[in-house]
Amino acid sequence: MALKYLIVFAQVHHEFRIPELRSIAELHGFTFSLPPSPEDQDPTRPYMVLDLDEEEHALILARRCILIKSVYEFYGQGSTYEELHASNRKNQARWARYVTDTSFRFIVTAYNHKIPQARQSEVVESFSYMGFLGKIDMKNPEILLGCFEEYTDRSGITRSKHEGDGQFRQVYFGRLLEEGSARALVGKFNVKKRVYYGNTSMESEISLLMANQTLACPGKLIYDPFMGTGSTAYPTMHFGAFMFGSDIDGRQMRGKEKVPGVIRAAKQYGTASRMMDICTFDVTRNPWRCGGLFDAIVTDPPYGVRAGAKRLGRKKELSEAQLALYMEYRNKPRSDDQPYFPPTKPYELSSLAVDLVLLARYLLKPNGRLVFFLPTVTEEYEEVDIHLMLCEGMEVIANSLQDFGSWGRRLVTIRKNTDREYPPPSFDQELQAPSTHIPAHKDFREKYFQGFKKEGEDVPVLE
Amino acid sequence: MVRLITHNLLACHVKGCNSNNFPLEFKDVQIELREAEFNPDFLKGFMPKLEWKALVDAARQLGDTSLPLELPEMLDDDFLKNLHHVLLEIHVEEGTMTCPNCKHEYPILNGIPNMLLAEHEIG
Numbered sequence: 001m002a003l004k005y006l007i008v009f010a011q012v013h014h015e016f017r018i019p020e021l022r023s024i025a026e027l028h029g030f031t032f033s034l035p036p037s038p039e040d041q042d043p044t045r046p047y048m049v050l051d052l053d054e055e056e057h058a059l060i061l062a063r064r065c066i067l068i069k070s071v072y073e074f075y076g077q078g079s080t081y082e083e084l085h086a087s088n089r090k091n092q093a094r095w096a097r098y099v100t101d102t103s104f105r106f107i108v109t110a111y112n113h114k115i116p117q118a119r120q121s122e123v124v125e126s127f128s129y130m131g132f133l134g135k136i137d138m139k140n141p142e143i144l145l146g147c148f149e150e151y152t153d154r155s156g157i158t159r160s161k162h163e164g165d166g167q168f169r170q171v172y173f174g175r176l177l178e179e180g181s182a183r184a185l186v187g188k189f190n191v192k193k194r195v196y197y198g199n200t201s202m203e204s205e206i207s208l209l210m211a212n213q214t215l216a217c218p219g220k221l222i223y224d225p226f227m228g229t230g231s232t233a234y235p236t237m238h239f240g241a242f243m244f245g246s247d248i249d250g251r252q253m254r255g256k257e258k259v260p261g262v263i264r265a266a267k268q269y270g271t272a273s274r275m276m277d278i279c280t281f282d283v284t285r286n287p288w289r290c291g292g293l294f295d296a297i298v299t300d301p302p303y304g305v306r307a308g309a310k311r312l313g314r315k316k317e318l319s320e321a322q323l324a325l326y327m328e329y330r331n332k333p334r335s336d337d338q339p340y341f342p343p344t345k346p347y348e349l350s351s352l353a354v355d356l357v358l359l360a361r362y363l364l365k366p367n368g369r370l371v372f373f374l375p376t377v378t379e380e381y382e383e384v385d386i387h388l389m390l391c392e393g394m395e396v397i398a399n400s401l402q403d404f405g406s407w408g409r410r411l412v413t414i415r416k417n418t419d420r421e422y423p424p425p426s427f428d429q430e431l432q433a434p435s436t437h438i439p440a441h442k443d444f445r446e447k448y449f450q451g452f453k454k455e456g457e458d459v460p461v462l463e
Numbered sequence: 464m465v466r467l468i469t470h471n472l473l474a475c476h477v478k479g480c481n482s483n484n485f486p487l488e489f490k491d492v493q494i495e496l497r498e499a500e501f502n503p504d505f506l507k508g509f510m511p512k513l514e515w516k517a518l519v520d521a522a523r524q525l526g527d528t529s530l531p532l533e534l535p536e537m538l539d540d541d542f543l544k545n546l547h548h549v550l551l552e553i554h555v556e557e558g559t560m561t562c563p564n565c566k567h568e569y570p571i572l573n574g575i576p577n578m579l580l581a582e583h584e585i586g
Contacts, residue, residue, distance in 0.1 A: 218500075273497065290512065326582065
């Protein structure tokens with residue numbers, strides 16, 4: 001029979017919560033059920049009651065999910081205290097073992113509200129029918145009982161301090177099973193404390209969420225084709241996977257010291273031996289001998305705001321005379337301290353996204369995952385934007401928005417759902433089937449710098 | 464870096480260089496040995512992807528003769544430990560990798576191979 005657990009979420013990135021739970025459950029080979037009513041599945045709400053087969057599964061979630069603050073053994077809930085107590089009484093079998101001789105502590109707290117001290121005591125008193133005989137211990141109790149009132153968001157409304165007290169949407173009760181220990185990693189991987197980072201390094205919480213979407217664990221090999229300063233690599237390696245990175249610009253990975261920057265940062269986290277290798281190449285001209293190599297591909301492709309995507313080539317082809325001059329220059333011997341930097345041209349985001357999915361289908365093992373960020377214009381985004389990037393054998397399994405207002409970025413997780421082997425992509429934009437639908441992420445860079453104005457609207461002129 | 468597992472996966476990708484473009488030949492290399500975590504499941508899972516002869520040749524060129532020329536049928540612990548060492552613990556830090564076909568040289572600097580192609584090589 002399924003057991004119920006109350007999940008208390010951290011109040012951030014709500015669209016990432018359920019995908020993260022699903023990923024960690026899949027990684028550990030178990031399933032869970034969401035509450036039956038759509039209202040209770042609402043991922044913006046801070047508390048959620050899950051059905052799990054074993055307590056061990058709840059512990060796994062608490063230890064690996066970045067967005068879980070704590071997990072409680074669920075005893076009851078209701079829209080009033082009468083309902084809560086009725087449901088708590090029904091679950092007596094779950095708490096009866098603590099009645100006779102267990103020291104405990106009781107907390108009463110609320111989301112979007114502060115409960116006055118006097119009523120907190122009233123609430124504690126109202127549970128006296130449970131008849132707990134153990135002593136109350138505020139410092140080192142054997143168990144912690146938590147009662148959580150959930151209020152709707154009233155921010156922006158002026159009100160007196162305790163106004164609306166008791167008018168909660170739902171109240172939950174349970175015993176603390178495990179504090180979410182993975183959240184501490186957000187501090188551990190803090191970019192500011194990292195020995196090597198760049199201006200496009202990604203905040204640690206997001207890179208940890210990405211790592212969880214890849215199902216990183218020991219024995220897996222994961223690839224970032226736009227590695228940059230390695231933000232995606234450190235959490236992935238922390239979870240035990242080997243990481244392979246490449247970038248068209250080796251300077252991003254190297255930094256200025258002899259030991260490459262991404263290796264120094266990996267050493268800081270004690271995971272340098274899991275950095276399989278890093279290579280300089282353009283992923284559209286890649287040297288992979290074969291496909292089917294990786295368990296996951298995880299990347300934050302450059303989308304042109306702080307760093308534009310580039311691929312090898314020239315914006316304009318050379319004339320014959322220029323080409324002759326170039327070849328003459330090429331054939332001259334050069335000293336080692338003047339490395340050759342080939343010309344590059346911009347790589348438009350919607351082409352890059354399509355290519356990335358095709359590349360992932362080639363390079364991933366069956367059931368492997370592609371996890372990447374796609375920036376979009378909030379007003380113009382449509383779900384079909386994501387589906388147009390797909391190809392046979394690749395399906396979207398999660399799509400979570402990090403909202404910045406007029407734009408946002410979506411963490412897209414795509415699974416290769418076939419054993420078939422596919423050829424490497426051609427990376428030839430002209431060969432891509434023309435589509436009548438223009439995705440909101442097309443020409444994202446231009447739209448960003450125009451402040452996401454629609455056609456015909458005035459573009460503010462920057463002084 | 465440039466472990467032999469990586470060397471076993473990289474082929475020359477110059478435009479039109481499609482045959483005899485693997486394995487790349489090491490030249491003037493400096494190597495370092497660094498310990499890595501032993502994970503037999505990873506090794507067994509990865510073996511179908513390896514080009515065995517290329518791996519054995521590269522290892523021998525770098526002075527490690529622990530691997531048999533023919534892939535054994537029984538994967539015992541000794542074999543897996545040797546494979547682990549060859550694939551994951553030998554790092555080529557400096558040198559070049561040369562394509563046996565078109566002779567393009569890919570330099571390795573501070574352990575990072577530069578696999579970028581020049582303009583006339585991408586077509």
